[in-house]
Amino acid sequence: xxxxxxxxxxxxxxxxxxxxxxxxxxxxxxxxxxxxxxxxxxxxxxxxxxxxxxxxxxxxxxxxxxxxxxxxxxxxxxxxxxxxxxxxxxxxxxxxxxxxxxxxxxxxxxxxxx
Amino acid sequence: xxxxxxxxxxxxxxxxxxxxxxxxxxxxxxxxxxxxxxxxxxxxxxxxxxxxxxxxxxxxxxxxxxxxxxxxxxxxxxxxxxxxxxxxxxxxxxxxxxxxxxxxxxxxxxxxxx
Numbered sequence: 001x002x003x004x005x006x007x008x009x010x011x012x013x014x015x016x017x018x019x020x021x022x023x024x025x026x027x028x029x030x031x032x033x034x035x036x037x038x039x040x041x042x043x044x045x046x047x048x049x050x051x052x053x054x055x056x057x058x059x060x061x062x063x064x065x066x067x068x069x070x071x072x073x074x075x076x077x078x079x080x081x082x083x084x085x086x087x088x089x090x091x092x093x094x095x096x097x098x099x100x101x102x103x104x105x106x107x108x109x110x111x112x113x114x
Numbered sequence: 115x116x117x118x119x120x121x122x123x124x125x126x127x128x129x130x131x132x133x134x135x136x137x138x139x140x141x142x143x144x145x146x147x148x149x150x151x152x153x154x155x156x157x158x159x160x161x162x163x164x165x166x167x168x169x170x171x172x173x174x175x176x177x178x179x180x181x182x183x184x185x186x187x188x189x190x191x192x193x194x195x196x197x198x199x200x201x202x203x204x205x206x207x208x209x210x211x212x213x214x215x216x217x218x219x220x221x222x223x224x225x226x227x228x
Contacts, residue, residue: 033216041203042221043157088156101170102149102217104156 006089006105014113019076021108023089024069030092032065033102034074037086046074046087081114116140118220120206126226127196135191135223139208146189147217148181149205157205163189164212196227 007022023032031050035043049056049065049072056063062075076083086109090102119138127133139146145164149157159173163183171181178196183189193200203222209215 035219043205043207043219045216045218048216090156101159101162101173102147102157103159104149106154106156 006087006108008108009106010109010111012111012113013079015079015081017079017112019079019083019110019112021074021087021089021110023072023074023105025072025089025091025103025105026070029067032063032072033090033092034061034063034072035088035090035104037088037107043088076110079110079112081112083110084112085110118206118208118218120204120220120223122223123221124224124226126228128228129196129198131196131227133193133196133225135193135204135225137189137191137206137208137220139187139189139206140218143208143210143218144186145209145212145215145217146183147207147209148189148191149207151203151205151222153202160191160204193225196225198227201225201227 005024013019029051031048033048034046036046037043047058047061047063049063051067060077065072086107088104088107090104092102121136147162148160150160151157161171161174161181162169165186166183178194180192203224205219205222207217207219209217
């Protein structure tokens with residue numbers, strides 16, 4: 001079963017606009033990670049945020065984590081056509097334990113139009 | 115350096131046949147993971163190796179699935195008596211030391227069972 005739920009399921013924007021994707025989860029976590037996937041193949045790790053962190057930045061990416069609401073958001077600023085991909089959140093440590101068993105959501109399909 | 119590699123990239127087989135999928139992790143990574151991704155879904159955890167031993171195989175769907183990592187590097191996922199429902203992309207990931215490190219994914223093997 002999948003713990004994370006991404007919202008929206010699909011997002012279509014114009015180049016230069018910002019894209020925000022949300023992720024909710026059900027049980028306690030040690031960390032939450034965001035991945036990007038192109039064409040249904042390999043996942044590229046974007047950013048990891050630990051449960052004691054609230055915000056993290058990496059280039060045009062900004063991730064927030066609210067453990068009280070069990071939710072996270074990924075913001076991509078000044079989007080580019082190359083950002084078109086599926087984005088997944090994944091939680092580690094469901095149930096308060098950490099076994100390296102990443103639990104993924106169903107993903108958000110982002111389309112950036114040139 | 116080289117990333118995680120998986121072979122073959124595509125495998126088509128007939129129902130009832132046996133298949134082996136191979137994963138070469140990043141050199142020096144002691145932790146290795148297998149996931150399975152069905153169309154339109156996020157990856158689902160299958161098994162996690164720490165060195166040569168399976169630390170967590172709770173995601174293997176049934177006893178037709180088996181994985182080995184005899185020398186603590188390359189891993190093979192073995193599926194016996196394949197069924198059409200086994201069709202999916204099988205993803206392998208590795209991390210440096212343990213389950214708390216970032217997992218780096220390979221490009222996956224697309225398995226199609228006819």
